[in-house]
Amino acid sequence: MRDSAMRSIPQQIPVPDTLDVESIERTLAKLWQETAHEREHQVDDAVLRTRAADLMVYLKDESLLAQTHQIISELATYHPCRAVLMAGDRTAPKRDIEMYVSAHYSSEKRVASSRLCCEEITLTARGEFVSELPSAAVPLLVPDLPVFLWWRDETGAEEKVLSQLCQAADRLIIDSADSPDPAGHIDSVARKLKLAREEEIVLSDINWARLLPWRASLAHFYDVQGCRTALDQIDHVRIDFTGEPEKSSIVSVQGLLIAGWLASRLDWKLADKTQALASQGRTYNFSKDDRSVVVSFNVIHRPAMKTGRLTQIELENSELKAVFGVSRSEDGTHLETWTQIGGQSYPSRSLPVRNMSDAQLLSREMEMLCDDKVYEEAIAAAMEMVRHR
């Protein structure tokens, strides 16, 4: 069983006129020595200082710090790293950069009898001093390691800070899941994609990673040769997601992403601007060759699940009476797939789907260093749909 403990020495380091990177490194080294000395009396193993990546995290304010510390603590198990956290609140009264360091270690025995550890440097600033955060944070990165930037500010107010941090990063990670304005969020993602291309870095979306089990399940239908004839002539797609039925005009980000993915992969073109509303949700008309494909979204009320999460997807070929379905079980713990073609059933299955933690999702993004063209094309297709609102 995994057991992770965080040791933190919130050493306050006053920031002089010029940033003293060496004093920070000395403080970190001292932290390690103290931790190792403390652990010597408890366990036989030395504390292993390990870093396989640099992770910068930008938070829109300090309210997210505690949660982010927890995430980093768990993340250290998968990706020991130097984490540089920045919390900037431009609306608050100005306050110069304050900095403190802490460390995380894991007591998980399975890991080569040593302790995984990583170090965290937190910088906070308020008011105009927020602009100085990138120049304070970037010199603290450990050289020769991949650099990830996790951007946790969807206000859009710190585009310059974002641009500066992107210059030091290899990958920009966002999470499009929780926006109350999905369409606006897709637009924001598209702009970040543009920025990423300009800075020659890669954009990653944690919400896209959440869709992987759905995409894998849908992709699997196309692996079965006996189903291809029916699948190649799909004429209706139904996508259900959680939400409040009275807000049925809003299509969740997950719904837009999965529809954008299907459209881009299967070469569907948005047919025309549609204002048609079903009794719940929204309908889009696509075309492929001379065939129409209707994609309809439906809001399902499931209080136990977060808003905007997919609950069911069905691909239908009405002529051949074929249905290919993926649905999340009521308790949310499994994805169930089924296939029916002309009254004949194919093997169904139920596979566990875990609600992965933020750390686990972040960890997945940090495993990849190359770009994800499939995601970029899905975003572009989703943008097309958003523009047709």
Place this chain on the structure above:
Amino acid sequence: MTEPPLNPLRAGIRLGPTAEPCVVIIFGGTGDLTRRKLLPALFRLAQQRLIPAEFAILGTSRHPMSDEEYRSKMREALAEFSDEDGIDEAAWNSFAQGIFYVAGEFKDAESFNTIKSRLEEIDQQRKTQGNRIFYLATAPEFFGLIAEQLAAANLSRSQDRAWTRIIVEKPFGHDLESARSLNNKLAQVFEERQIYRIDHYLGKETVQNLLVFRFANSIFEPLWNYQYIDHVQITNAEAIGVEGRGGYYEQAGALRDMMQNHVFQLVSLIAMDPPVSLNPNDIRDEKFRALQTVRTIIPEQVADNAVRGQYGPGQVLGQTVVGYREEPGVDPHSSTETFAAMVIRFDNWRWANVPFLLRSGKRLQKRVTEIAIYFKEVPHRLFSDTGAPLEPNVLLIRIQPNEGITLRFGAKLPGQALRIRWVNMDFRYGSSFGVKPPEAYERLLLDCILGDSTLYARRDMVERGWEIVTPILEAWKTPAVDFPNYESGSWGPDASFDLARRVGREWRKP
């Protein structure tokens, strides 16, 4: 035959290749290997969506039972041998719908006709498209017979776009003659591309990492030859004894059980030249080519180049244990070796005059499999008066446990005086990537379903391995007069240390 259309939804980096629908027919379906390794591995693959819903297992053995009874037994096996915390019942229930059983005897042709009929039913029910993998998880003496019966029942070749493969467990034969005979029997029934000879060491993450380590980094290859490397040591040590399998081990011994297959696979990965591509046969061509140049040990040279041993009583990891001859199923006067060490040399430009020291044994001090590459000493000793003897650089590749790679080099101790200490620069899988690597059988089974034979042993490699050890096997037919000759919990017989000293080297203490 036209290729099936590509799956447009599988494009991209996150959705890897998927296995095609198939049935895995396990001969020895109630045996230890199936329960401990195969079933848990297949279930894990299913849970990770790496094998499709259109998948089935058909177990077969002598014992009559229904499909439901067999599913129940497999469920028990999963509970006992899976290292997951608990079993997902919904996932198991849907997986179990694809598990079937048929009783039969290998000698009975009618059993194979029954298997054939059953497979046709499964194809209909599970949409497995006629793809088959026959897994021979049986004693090796049945391999040839099963292959013949499959041919007689017209099960060895596939129809239309379907494929048929066969997985054969080690040992592949008992010696060169039997290995060739087995290979010939298989070849009469199957094409080489259909035959997958399993060596589970090749499924281990660190073993696969050897290819990446050598050929994805430019800094090592220029040093990877006689000019810079002094010698190579490969140690494959087990702390356990024969674990109740004395009857099998009496017919095998360390040379057959480990050296001729696992250790030689590691030798070939270290000694090979870069392949021209990652095509399985290109890699296996280079591995075979390396083994081809191993110098033949003529009978008169066996005593100087090979050592055998047998463990006596002793203490291992805090436990007092009996000697080999006291183990159940073992002849009290047995001459079977539980330890083998040998020195091999290569007749090629890359490895001329670089001895490879190999050892493998049971009831040694601890469990470890490692490859130690010793570099030559510096040509001129500048630091002879630094308070410590100059040591060679060592590149250590740990296969198990604590998988990883260590480079040992000299560094100056801080201070006024010029003093050198030897330090390790460590990469450990567990620390650098804090995730559990897949089990070897998961990787190997998936590869076979995907049709990738890179990690499987080819016929020529198997037979070459036997060729190399044949003179030693012949010499060791003479009963050993000094057995047991090493204490359990030691690092093997004294003669193995003499073996290393004869070539001017010393064994590492792992």
